[in-house]
Amino acid sequence: MRVIRAKSAGFCWGVERAIDIAREYAQKGRHPVYTDGPLIHNRQMMEVLTGEGIREVGDYSKQEKLDVAAGAGEHPVMVVRAHGISPDRRQYLKSLGMEFRDATCPDVGIIAGKVRLHAKRGFHTVIFGDAKHPEVIGLLGYTEGHGHVVASKADIDALPDLGSNVCMVSQSTMFTDEFEILGAHLKQRFPQALVFDTICGATKDRQADVVELHRQGCEAIIVIGGRHSANTVKLAKLVELQGLPCFHVETVAELDLKALQRYTVVGVTAGASTPAFLIDEVCKQLEALP
Ligand code: SF4
Structure with missing residues (x-):
C-alpha cells in the first residue's frame, strides 16, 4: 500500500508550545504542574504527560x-x-x-484581543463556534456580556436586534467556507458588521492538506486524533x-485493516493535538499492508 502523509499532520505550534512550557516546569522538578482542564484534547498524549x-x-x-x-514539600505551578x-x-x-503561567496560543490571544477591544468600544460580538468549547467560553468572557455564539444561519436569524455596532470572529478551528457563508449572512442582517476571519493558519493548512491528499489520488483518508478534539472531528468531516x-x-489498534486492504493509495492526516508517535505507528502499519 502507498501511504501519503499530510505535511501538516500532527501538533500545531500552539499545542507544541503549551506542552513545551508545561514540560519545562516538570523537568525542572516543579511538581505538581497543574493545567486547568486537559492540556490538549488527546487521551494518549495526556497519559504520557501525566507520567x-x-x-x-x-x-x-x-x-x-x-x-x-499544596501538600508538604510541593511547589506547584x-x-x-x-x-x-x-x-x-x-x-x-x-x-x-501558586505560580501562574499562561500558555494560551498566541493565535487565540489575538482573537481575545480583538474581542476585548471591540467590547470596550461598545460592540456586540458574534462568535462562530461551539458554545461548549473552552476556547469559545474563554472568548465570551471578553465580550463584557455582549457575546453571542452562532453555528448556523438560523442562529444568526434568531439573534436579537444588535444595532450597528456588531463584529464577528471565529473559533480558531472552524471551516473557512462556513465562516465565509455565515459572515456574509450576518452582514445581510447587520450591514455595518465588522467580520474578522480569525481561523488560525495551522487550521487552514490542515484543511488545505486534506484537499491536496485527494488531489494526489488518495482513495481513502485516515484521520488520527481524539474523538473530542474539535479540529480532528472537523478534518474527518472535511474528508467526507x-x-x-x-x-x-485514535490509535493504530482501531485501524480496520480488512476494509483498508481494498485501497492502493491512502492518505494520513491528524489533528493539531495528535502526537507524532501515534501517526508514525499508523503509517508503519499501513505501509506493511500488501
Ligand atoms: S489550532 Fe491554531 S489557535 Fe489552536 S492552538 Fe493550534 S495554532 Fe493555536
Whole structure:
C-alpha cells in the first residue's frame, strides 16, 4: 500500500508550545504542574504527560473551583492551556497562590484581543463556534456580556436586534467556507458588521492538506486524533465532504485493516493535538499492508 502523509499532520505550534512550557516546569522538578482542564484534547498524549508529573485538574468548561491545596514539600505551578481562558478565570487561577503561567496560543490571544477591544468600544460580538468549547467560553468572557455564539444561519436569524455596532470572529478551528457563508449572512442582517476571519493558519493548512491528499489520488483518508478534539472531528468531516471514505481512529489498534486492504493509495492526516508517535505507528502499519 502507498501511504501519503499530510505535511501538516500532527501538533500545531500552539499545542507544541503549551506542552513545551508545561514540560519545562516538570523537568525542572516543579511538581505538581497543574493545567486547568486537559492540556490538549488527546487521551494518549495526556497519559504520557501525566507520567511526567503534569496533572489536569477540574473541568474548565464548567468553571469549577479547583481543589489544589499544596501538600508538604510541593511547589506547584498552574499552566493555562492553548485554548485560553476568560479574564474571570484568569483572576481566579491567579488567586490560588501558586505560580501562574499562561500558555494560551498566541493565535487565540489575538482573537481575545480583538474581542476585548471591540467590547470596550461598545460592540456586540458574534462568535462562530461551539458554545461548549473552552476556547469559545474563554472568548465570551471578553465580550463584557455582549457575546453571542452562532453555528448556523438560523442562529444568526434568531439573534436579537444588535444595532450597528456588531463584529464577528471565529473559533480558531472552524471551516473557512462556513465562516465565509455565515459572515456574509450576518452582514445581510447587520450591514455595518465588522467580520474578522480569525481561523488560525495551522487550521487552514490542515484543511488545505486534506484537499491536496485527494488531489494526489488518495482513495481513502485516515484521520488520527481524539474523538473530542474539535479540529480532528472537523478534518474527518472535511474528508467526507471530499467524497472520500474516512477512517477516524485514535490509535493504530482501531485501524480496520480488512476494509483498508481494498485501497492502493491512502492518505494520513491528524489533528493539531495528535502526537507524532501515534501517526508514525499508523503509517508503519499501513505501509506493511500488501
Ligand atoms: S489550532 Fe491554531 S489557535 Fe489552536 S492552538 Fe493550534 S495554532 Fe493555536
